[in-house]
Amino acid sequence: MHPFRWTPAEGKRHATTDRRRLTGRYPVSEQIETLCGQLVEVAEPSELAWLWETCVSCNESAHLLVASGS
Template identity: 50%
Template structure:
């Protein structure tokens, strides 16, 4: 399975988190426990609605570091 970065996104606990756990071909199934980049063990919720949740800011920061992509400036920042 192609994985351009050493992490994948997974909805869990009310937010979209990033995890470096091995990702099954069909994605992290609902109910599986994943270790997140923000340092938690959370239960995946791979439902359509869950993918609309906000992104965990700590996972987002860690994912940008791993991807070697700088964080965009905050909205309204000059």
């Protein structure tokens, strides 16, 4: 398992390494720190929310994490 998860927040899909919640879902409205360095509020993980555009910065960071094998 990779040390980050994707979650819809504030209109995009962000990745986070917030370890408090690596299992299960993030509670809606919880503030999490994303790989792109923002504090965002977790959105309702509806079907539509999962179709939001991926945060480019989070995507790059996630690729680096996977490539580094951490």
